[in-house]
Amino acid sequence: GAVVSQHPSRVICKSGTSVKIECRSLDFQATTMFWYRQFPKQSLMLMATSNEGSKATYEQGVEKDKFLINHASLTLSTLTVTSAHPEDSSFYICTLPRGRSNYGYTFGSGTRLTVV
């Protein structure tokens, strides 16, 4: 099945800095990728839908200027948390839907972001 590589797995950054998280599809054309955020002991909340070659679609309440998504190729989607604050500390995870012929989703391994 599809394999998604997500990096970094853990990152600690200072307030005000930016962090880039990468999700790379190793064996499947990723025209769409979903980015989720999970706070401790909470569920996964959809942040945005990343579309190859076009602008991402953001969920209500998610600041598009703060969470920059780039999906310039069929193998790579990136999420950049800009001007990070402690409240951005969370588990970020990408998900690759495998399409109509094979329902299912491949999850990246997740990125634990801690902003100090």
Add this chain to the structure above:
Amino acid sequence: GENVEQHPSTLSVQEGDSAVIKCTYSDSASNYFPWYKQELGKRPQLIIDIRSNVGEKKDQRIAVTLNKTAKHFSLHITETQPEDSAVYFCAATKGAGSYQLTFGKGTKLSVIP
């Protein structure tokens, strides 16, 4: 949009007993319902899924049932083992033709040896 409710939020069972987790969804066009097991700090792992044209699916000790009319689906784990202890999430696609998943809030299952 889709709303997925999951109950209970926590569940403790004795080893060997059965565990049942229930979810309801709001969008009648939803057509795919996966269940995930998530261990602390790790990605969710698919344990079973069901499509809207099927009422029940079983895989060894795990089964899922779907009632489209009532818009609810349930996870059944039989003969529970300590290694089943984790957080379980149900999910539903946002609607026909959409691949977005909406997750329930999760159930923390504890299997007591």
